[in-house]
Every structure is written in structure tokens, then in C-alpha cells.
Amino acid sequence: MVLAQLGGSISRALQQMSNATVIDEKVLNECLNEISRALLQSDVQFKLVRDMQTNIKKIVNLDDLAAGHNKRKIIQQIGVDKVLGQTVLLYWEGVSPNGVAIFNELCKILDPGKPSFTPKKGKTSVIMFVGLQGCGKTTSCTKYAYYHQKKGWKPALVCADTFRAGAFDQLKQNATKAKIPFYGSYMESDPATIAVEGVERFKKENCDLIIVDTSGRHKQEAALFEEMRQVSEATKPDLVIFVMDSSIGQAAFDQAQAFKKSVSVGAVIVTKMDGHAKGGGALSAVAATKSPVIFIGTGEHMDEFEVFDAKPFVSRLLGMGDLSGFMDKLQDVVPMDQQPELLEKLSEGFTLRILYEQYQNLLKMGPIGFSSELMPQGRENENQAKIKRCMTIMDSMTNEELDSVNTKLMNESRMMRIARGSGRTVREVMEMLEEYKRIAKAWSKMKGLQNLRRRPNM
Ligand code: GDP
Secondary structure (H helix, E strand, O other), X not given: OOHHHHHHXXXXXXXXXXXXXXXXXXXXXXXXXXXXXXXXXXXXXXXXXXXXXXXXXXXXXXXXXXXOOOHHHHHHHHOXXXXXXXXXXXXXXXXXXXXXXXXXXXXXXXXXXXXXXXXXXXXXXXXXXXXXXXXXXXXXXXXXHHHHHHOOOOEEEEEEOOOOOOHXXXXXXXXXXXXXXXXXOOOOOOHHHHHHHHHHHHHHOOOOEXXXXXXXXOOOOHHHHHHHXXXXXXHOOOEEEEEEEHHHHHHXXXXXXXXXXXXXXXXXXXXXXXOOOOHHHHHHHHHHOOOXXXXXXXXXXXXXXXXXXXXXHHHHHOOOOOHHHHHHHHHHHOOHHHHHHHHHHHHHOOOHHHHHHHHHHHHHOHHHHHOOOOOOOOOHHXXXXXXXHHXXXXXXXXXXXXXXXXXXXXXXXXXXXXXHHHOOOHHHHHHHHHHHHHHHXXXXXXXXXXXXXXXXXX
């Protein structure tokens, strides 16, 4: 079952439960069984699925269910009591009263913890990639370099794979396409020597992310692990990234463990998440080894590469967009006394002005506002700069534009005027509007929002 299908099956199961008039133990069990079936078909370990079932049943008070309590009671039981929290639950009610519990449990299954080391822009870090042959290691090295290059880093690639004929050419070709400096040798056969030469050269050139691609083998064997250790000892990498093909599903658990035992793996990249039935299984299996998955590969192209973060990932899986993160954030930053007012305004529609006000709240909070799970750590400044940029753009909008509940108004000449006024490019204005549309769409999904004023005591 590919991931999109898995998401669809879970959403359908939740929907069915929410359609039931009374949620009793039978309805809950049917829903959980349906979800469990979908997870098992995606190759998620039986134990994880069973634990999820047990945990959800613990959260949801079965006695209440037996007494036939209504949905609202059950929602309250999940225990989020802030006004905005209730909004999330109202949204979730459209999907399922127990959606929050299920969402959290799915996140738990996929949450692998934090990487052992996070490189810092402007400070040299050596990152060594390891993995079996064909797992997508060379492709991921370039994707990783390209991802950081786009964010203003100065990456470089070193090919220390002397085992596979053509490895250097492949890396060279990828690197050239992405305009990333590379180092390798057709003559030298000792991978550790090449790795050291490459690392030295790029240190002198002040590259801040020196990526060393090592050899793979068809299977885990002593020679592979020995070579990995030699390259690691010679280059003293700050971070070793283990690359793994997701199509192996649950077997990912053993493979990740074996690599962890041989070299100090600090992070994992799971590749080929596009179109593979066992992607969910692979991700959960890696998470079960407590190895932090930092990126997933979603295609052969350079930019088919995504930061992996369990919460937004599960949100997307369930078709919620990044709503959970956004809600977390808003709940944190909107002062309690402003929340009812905000909800009132929101029930009329999500305007650019509302977004502006929420950005103001975020900025007022300073760094704390930017350090949630929603915004990856170490990127606080980047996030802050992005928000300020969006606000500058909005400063050049008219009241009519700010109070409109959609972007239909925004024709080319308006966008050009806004760009000129804010000293930004039209492209940046368009990007800002896209961001707004994304958030507004997430809000519009909250089916219960319209009923809010009718249900003040919820
Ligand atoms: P290596 O031997 O581990 O270095 O593997 P390569 O980087 O050469 O990749 C092996 C094959 O997998 C190539 O055909 C890549 O294009 C392909 N590949 C790598 N990552 C992905 C991915 O995320 N999705 C898909 N569909 N293919 C990938």
C-alpha cells in the first residue's frame, strides 16, 4: 500500500467513526481494526500497531463509551481545553472525535528522535554517507548538498567510492548539474586516502558542508563495514548518515541496527518513498531503532527530497496539510484573551489581515515562538526573516486586499504594485500568497468553525 493509500484508508476509518451516531466500544474497535489493517498492509510492525491500539483505548475511556456518552464528552476527554485547542478538536470532529489520539499515536510510531549532530552554516562539517549499493546513497548525497546549497550553504562532494566502477562519474555528473564542487580520482584505489584529500581540499576552500560518499556492497559484509570504519577514522566525520531503501520495509529494523553497530550512525535518510508499498513499514522500523530519520527521498530528481518530521508527515498522510503544527503554534502564541475574538473573525473567513496579526504575535514572542516542532530547530532566524519578509509585502497591500477572504483580487498589476511598494520581487509576492492560501485552506477545512458561536460552552 503506498503512503497516499495508507492515509486514505486511515481517514476513511476515522470518517466512518465520526458518522456513527453514538460511539461505543464496537464502533471504536471497528475503526481501530480498520486502521491497524491499513498499517499492517503497509508493513508496519505488528507490535507497534498493537501498542497503538492499546494506547488509544487507554486514552479513550471505554466506560464512557459503554454508557453511550455523546461525542462531545469524548472530545473533552482527550483533554485539550484552550479555545484554539477546541477548534482543533472541532476540526477533528469532522474527521473523528478520537482523531487527536490516533494522530498522536501515529506520530509516536514514526517519531525517531533527534539527530546526533546538526551542521551549522558557515562552520565546516564533514558528513559521511554510508549504505548498501543501490540504496540511493550517491543520489541522496547530491540531494542533500543541493538542498543546503539552495539555503545558502557552501557544500562540496567527495567520492570515496572506489568499489563501484562509474561511481565517480555518477557523482561528478550530479555535482556538475547542481554546480556543486566535487573531488574524486580515477587512479587512487584507497577510499580513505581520497576521502582525506577531498576533505582537506574543501576545508581550505572554506566549504561548510563536506559530504563524503562511500562505497556500498550488495549485502552487509565485513569488507563494507571495515572500509566504512577506515574512511570514518581517516576523516573524523561530524555526522554519519545511513541511507536506506524503503522498499525493504520492516527489514529496515535489522539493517539499521547492523549499520549502527559498525559505525556511529547519527542520522538516517530513507529513500524511494515514492510509490513503494512498504514505505510506512520502513519508516516505522527505523524509528523503532531510535535512529533519527532526517530526510526522505521521494523521487529520482534532485529536489525530490523532503525534511522528515513526524507530525507534519502524519498530518499530510491524513490529508490535513500541516495543520497540526500550525495549530500548535497559534495556540501557543495567541494570548488567551484574544482567542475568542480571533475565532469570531476566523468564522468570517481567514483574511491576510488575520495572518498579519498572527505573524505579529509570533514576532512578539521572539525566539521562543520560533522554536517549536513546527519550525525545525536551528532555523529560527530563517523563519523569522521569512515572516518579516511576508509582513513587509503585506504592508504594501490596500485594506481591501488585506480584508479579502481569498486571493481572487490579486491580479498581475496588483502584484506588481505590491512588489514595487515593498521592494520585493513579484515572485516573492506570489510565494507569500501561496503560503497564505495554504494556511487559509487548512482553516477552511475546520468544519466545526462555522458552528463556534453557536457552541460557546464547549
Ligand atoms: P547508490 O548505489 O546507493 O549510490 O545508489 P544510487 O544513488 O546510484 O541510486 C540507485 C538508483 O535509485 C538510481 O537509479 C536512482 O535514481 C534511484 N533513486 C535514488 N533515490 C531515489 C528515490 O528517492 N526515489 C526513486 N524513485 N529512485 C531513487
